[in-house]
Amino acid sequence: MITPDYYYVIVGGGLAGLQLALRINRDLFFKGKKIAIIEPSDKSENDKTWCFWEEGRGNWDHLISREWKRGKFISSEVSEDLDLKPYSYKMLNSLDFYDHVKAELESSDDIFFIQDKITRIDQVTRTALGENAKYTATHFFDSRPPSEFENDEKCAVIYQHFKGIKIKTENAHFDPEVFTMMDYRIKYKESTCFTYILPTSKNEALVEFTFFTPYLTEEAVYDNKLEEYIRDILNIKNYEIIESEKGVIPMTDYPFHKFNTDYLTRIGTAGGWVKASSGYSFKNTETKVEQLIDNIKSGLRPSANLMNKKFQRYDAIFLDVLEKRNDLGESLFTKFYTKNSIQDIFRFLDEETSFSEELKIMMSLYHPQFLKSFFKKI
The missing domain is CATH 3.30.9.10 (D-Amino Acid Oxidase, subunit A, domain 2)
Incomplete structure (x- = not known):
């Protein structure tokens, strides 16, 4: 059997790809396994700002450019002050993240950065075909969203x-x-x-x-x-x-997980790691990466148990409401932020609430369109 070029190939050097590579690099379990990060861009620009909420201190505090303990929600009818404690709302510039992670990974003998654009992954031959070369591996982590999700009529x-x-x-x-x-x-x-x-x-x-x-x-x-x-x-x-x-x-209930196999795992937006009802991704990505690493070390498929089906259903209902009645957005978010504490909202979006808490939140958003979307999605 021909030895593959790399143990893992990570397609995409953005948030998900770099968080995954960093976590692998810091774990002795993966020592000696060659890993390629293949990305068409050199990631030398501050192309986005990530924000996330967190209790206390976190893994990225040395990189955040600002944090807040207080916020506001304003609609046409109300202005709600948000006291976030014990949470903080944190802001991180993408270039600071890119530079920090690349500096650490470039000092590793096991990590290789390759500037190329992958056009196709052949799972039979376990080969990623790029515009400049081809790359073989035992497993691929792919952050490229499949084009099919935008045309699936069953999904919002x-x-x-x-x-x-x-x-x-x-x-x-x-x-x-x-x-x-x-x-x-x-x-x-x-x-x-x-x-x-x-x-x-x-x-x-x-x-x-x-x-x-x-x-x-x-x-x-x-x-x-x-x-x-x-x-x-x-x-x-x-x-x-x-x-x-x-x-x-994209915020969607498309079943990205159906593309995961024994040899390929979709990550980031392509894996459904963006919280479908809010669009937040930074802390969600960190959580998914931890689960993925635990799966590998436990001998499971990397994609095992990454998604919470109950919260996927909640997200699907909310997205269907906005797709069918986009004019309801202000009213729904006003109810969301005025009838629930910001702490409960954060815990709900982090998928940490109990069923009784979730029921209270869902009831606070009630509108006839919710019933239609509920029966359609559930």
Whole structure:
């Protein structure tokens, strides 16, 4: 039998691929196993901002650029103050993460970074075909989402799409101790859209206009809504744009797990690791990586027990509601944040609640469309 080039090939050097490689590199169980991380980009730009909530100190505190203990939820009708304690809401710039993880991995004799784009993985020959070369391995971890999920009529697909700009003002306009989770006062047609603010000082903040919709839109829409929010809500006339970011995150109940085999494991967005009802991925990825590592060390298929079916059903119901009645978004999130404590919300989104707690939260969101979606999905 021909010896493969690598023990593992990780396709994609983003959040999931690098967290997985870092965790493998730190475990003596994998010592001596050659691992390739194949990524078309050199990951030298700050292409996104990750945020997550966490109790106390965490594994990434040395990298976070800001954290908050207080937040706000604002709709057309209410303004709710959110006291997060004992949680903190933490902000991490992607370039800081990339640079830190790559620096540690590049010092390892077992990790190899390869800049290439994988076009296909042949599981029979256990070969990943790239534009520049081919690579063999005993197992592949693939972060490329399958194209099929966007065309499956049985599944709901909501896109979290956004543009954010980091602005600097001449005068103090922000409270750096309070972030805004959602502000629904600026609207776009009958859609679920809101503004998200991460203030880093009294005169600097990331202001992001975000959609949860079944469709995408033109960049001019984000620009117009950001300008409107900054002018009419924040009452800022003069500001400098320091940097900007934009992205599209699919939130779907598509069964990504059906692509997992004995020789290939889908990770990240491609594995369904993005929380389908919220779009958050950073801490979810950390949790999935830990389970995956435990599976390997226990002799199980790497993808075993990665997904919680009960919470997948909850997510599926919520997504179906937003897909069928996207105009309900503001009303649903207003109920979510005003009828439940932020601590219970975090625990629910982290999939740590009991059934009675989950029932209370689901009942707080009641609308006739929920019954239709419930019977459709359950």
